[in-house]
Amino acid sequence: MAYSESDTRANLIDPKLEKSQWKSSNIVREYYFTDGRKLIGGKRGNRYFVDYLLVYKNTNLAIIEAKAQNKDPLDGLQQVINYAQKLKIDFVYSTNGTKIYEHSLISGKGDFIEDYPTPDELFYRKFGKLKEQEEKVITQSFYFEGNKKPRFYQQIAVQKAVETIANDKDRVLLTLATGTGKTYIAFQIVYRLFQSKWNKDKTNRRPKILILADRNVLKSQAMNEFNPMEKDLVDINGKDIKRRGGKVPTNGNVFFAIYQSIAENKNRNIESCEDENEDDVIAYYKQYPSNFFDLIIIDECHRGSSNDDSSWRDILNHFSSATHLGLTATPKRDDNGDTYKYFGEPVYEYSLKDGINDGFLTPYKVKRIQTNIDEYHFNPDDIITGELDKNIVTLQEFEKSVVIPKRTRLLAKTILENINPFDKTIIFCVNQKHAMDMKISIDRYKTIKDSNYCVRVTSDEGELGREFLEKFQNNDLDIPTILTSSKMLTTGVDAKNVRNVVLTAPIASMTEFKQIIGRGTRTYEGKDFFTIIDFVGATNLFYDKAWDDDPLSVDIKTTKIEDIEDDELNEENKIDEEKKEQNKKENSFNDDEFEAKTKEEKAKKEQVIIDIKGKKLKVINIETRYVGVDGKPLRSSEYLELLIGVLGRFYNDEQTLRDIWSNPKNRKELLEKLKDMNIDESQLEDLKDIFEAKNSDIYDVLAHLSFNCDIKTRDERAIAALNSKFIEKYQNEKAKDFIEFILEKYRKYGFKELEENKLSTLIEQSGFDRRELMTSFGDFKIRDEYFELQKEIYR
Missing domain, CATH: 3.90.1570.30 (tt1808, chain A)
Incomplete structure (x- = not known):
């Protein structure tokens, strides 16, 4: 045997x-x-x-x-x-x-x-045959604490990095999707190099390592992750250096800095930060000998280190003898900087699609919302200030050269109607002014009274903005619930419970698009998916050849909201263009946002403000998209073809479908199998919108989709069952009343009221005494009749 x-x-x-x-x-x-x-x-x-x-x-x-x-x-x-x-x-x-x-x-x-x-x-x-030091580095164990240990892809990333470093490669690149733990990976790399005493000159000492970020919030997050090495950590910042008489710290092994604190000031307004209060910044990094550091880790390395003319590059050039390790979710290759040209190809990549499919990142849905003001046609009566130089204004120009306050209010109202009141939400706006206008518009329509329910978080808020961001990241706090921003929150925001990412600004950069989508991908208990709400067609980038990730699905929903009333608020959102404390508040201010802010200040002088008259603005459609086998969103017709193919695996004719659906156990098994194929119940419910069958059963939609059957409403099915011979067989009125009670539940709430384990709940909700009710069915067993009733409903 x-x-x-x-x-x-x-x-x-x-x-x-x-x-x-x-x-x-x-x-x-x-x-x-x-x-x-x-x-x-x-x-x-x-x-x-x-x-x-x-x-x-x-x-x-x-x-x-x-x-x-x-x-x-x-x-x-x-x-x-x-x-x-x-x-x-x-x-x-x-x-x-x-x-x-x-x-x-x-x-x-x-x-x-x-x-x-x-x-x-x-x-x-x-x-092969390894040198003693090389083998010591490659075989060094990971750091384990309690139940926390590296995930499989984190182990691979660390192993590939230390192997490459041990082989004396000077440039190393790791590319992992936002939310996959790049800082934790960096810690494990440093820990292993530290414990194995790797260094550039191959002597018996622990390495000196510099970790560079472009924001204090990222630096702080990194230092927290490195807490197990606390006694070896050094924070380089301008304030401490000034207190030390201008001398940089040298005692320690793992140094942390934001490049603005230690770089030479080529352009003070661009790279100001909270560490500096003066217009001139000394190049503190030059106080360190060029061979002081063995390894430099550059977080979000796509932002500047790959740019030949950046402060990052000046620092890296000074420490050219060190090994440079770049971490990013989105390498870029364009005229302004080539991450690959500087670092070479990644030694390991782990994409957003991988993270979602493996269960380490949260899937997402997409709502593509169209309004009747996605394009503006010139009407001289509408213009309040400024002059239009063209007759048609497109989405790309809204909030930059043309401001339509009514449109902002329409978007705000629509956002609130498409999210749950306390779902953490980030709204990405065109610029800081737009972010303020959106905050005010949200306040206009919100139902939550708290003044901080929706707040703007941009560089102008300074310390107050950072406090709001920290509270937003705190999952124990509901307020603030909604953040409006422009460029500032595209990276570095570790907020696990973000449920909605709203796009009200066109996005031309795939790098920026992936970073923004990454704001919602972190996992959190009870968070099955997050929703991308797109007003500007930015999700067209899913079709770009540079995108290889797959959304969970796209909501099916066609909706119209009430017309925006003509009575308007006249709030003037005055923002001082020359803030005296600008240089003190911008520790979170990066090059991207500075560039946007510079354009914004210039555009303010040229903006056209429009008050549309004689036209009521409204949402006209939420476009339907789903995900295909290649990870690209499908339009409705394409998705339905895909779905028909999937459903064909489970039944070949209407009677087989009816037999499955009218038995609660078989129905549950079918839904579970579809769910395993990434077709969840909410998607099936959404199908009813496509066929204008909101008050029908999913069964009717499937039967129509598969066999072109007429779609009946739940009302029609409940009435047919109520008037059938099925009920006539009961002699006791109480039994008939209970059947009518079940049918009314089904009529209102659908097949979920007919689940296999729902009978006891229904008896309790009906108010009937259990024993008396069971007796009222006479020779019929109540459980058997509960199952038979479902066959009658779907007859």
């Missing part, structure tokens, strides 16, 4: 591994490496795991796919190769215990073997 899979492992595979010197400490059995994609209702998709992970010298070397003894040993080969590619592991084995097939991802070839290689053999095959 052949062994089962579990017996094959115990009696055949394990002894052979032991024979090849693999100890229990080197073997991880059933290694789960993903969390499973987040699904609606707090559920998860399938988690990936391998039967055996072989680890030696803190390095993942091989994985084994185990099959039962009577199975073909090659049955699991392709799957295990796929897993190895994801885990960046070079050797895989597929076995039924009797036969062992080895495949090398290095050579792309494989063959049957008699015995597993020993740990030392496999380690040598991967790395």
Whole structure:
């Protein structure tokens, strides 16, 4: 009798591994490496795991796919190769215990073997002969604290980085999506280099490391992550340097700075920060010898380090002998800077799509909202101030050269109607003035009285803005709920419970688009997805060849809001263009926002303000989009074709669908299977909007979609069941009344009231005594009748 899979492992595979010197400490059995994609209702998709992970010298070397003894040993080969590619592991084995097939991802070839290689053999095959220092760096263990340990992709990123650094490469790039823990990865890299005493001159000392950010909030977040190394950390900032008589700190090993604090001032207004109060900033970095640091880590390195003419580059050029490690979610390659040209190709990449599918990032929905003022046609009676130089104004020009206050109010009202009152929301606006106008418009229509329900967070707010941001990030606080901003919040905002990202400003840059989408991807308990609300067509960038990520879905909804009334508020939002404390408040102020602010100040003098007369502004449509197999959003017709193909796997005719749907157990199983295929219940509910069947059952929509059946309403189904012979068989009026009660529940709330475990709740809600009710059904069992009623409803 052949062994089962579990017996094959115990009696055949394990002894052979032991024979090849693999100890229990080197073997991880059933290694789960993903969390499973987040699904609606707090559920998860399938988690990936391998039967055996072989680890030696803190390095993942091989994985084994185990099959039962009577199975073909090659049955699991392709799957295990796929897993190895994801885990960046070079050797895989597929076995039924009797036969062992080895495949090398290095050579792309494989063959049957008699015995597993020993740990030392496999380690040598991967790395060759290593120098003592090189091996010490590569095999150094990770830092573990409590239950927190690096996720599989974080382990890979760290391992690839330290291997590259140990091999004396001077430029290293890691590209990981926003929310995947780049700062934690940086800490693990530093910890391993620190513990193994890696340094550029290969002496017996711990390295000196500089971690550069472009905002104090990012620097603070990084220092918090490095807390286990607290005694070795040094904060470089202008205020402390001034207190030290202008001398930079040198005692310590891991130094943190924002480049504005230590760079030479080429353009004070651009790079001002809270550390400096004067117009001239000394290039503090020049006080350090050029070989002082062994490693420099540049956070958000796409922002400036790749630019040949930037303060970042001046610092990096000074410390050119150090290894430079760049971290970014969005490398860029354009006229202003080429991340790849400076750092080379990434040694590891982990995309937003990977993070969502693996369950480490939150999926998203998209609402594309169109209004009847997405384009303005010239009317001389509308203009309050300024002059138009063209007859048609497009979305790209709104809030820059042309301001239409009514439109801002329309967007604000629509935003509030499309979010839950206390869902954390970030609204990205064209500029700081627009962000203030949007805040005031939200205040106009909000139902929450708190004055800080919606706040503007831009560089002009200074310390107050940072306080608002910290409270917004605090998941225990509801207020502030909505932030309006322009460029400032595109990066560095670690707010886990953001439920809505609203786009009211056109976005031309894929880098900026990905950063903005990343504001909502962080996971949080109870957060199954977040919603992108797009008023400006920015989500067209999903179709750009540079985008390789997949939205969860796009909401199906066609909606019209009440017309914006003609009575208008006349609030004047006066913003002082020459703030005296400008240089004291801009620690969060980066180059992108300065550029936007400069354009904004110039545009203020040229803006045309328009008060549209004789036309009521309204939302005319929320466009329907879903996700295709290639990760691109599909239009309604394309999505329906895809859905028909999926549904065809579960039923071939209307009667089979009816049999499935009219049985609560089978109905639940169907919905679960669809959910595993990323078609959740909310999407099916949204289908009713496409077919104008809001008061119908999902069953009717599916039957219409699959077999072109007429769509009935729930009212029609409930009335038909009520008037059928099904009820006539009951002699007791109480039984009839209870059936009518169930039908009324179904009519109002749909099939969710007919779930298998809902009967007891319905009895309790009906107000009938349980025993008396059961007796009233006579020879019929109430549970059986509950199931039979559902067959009658869908007859």
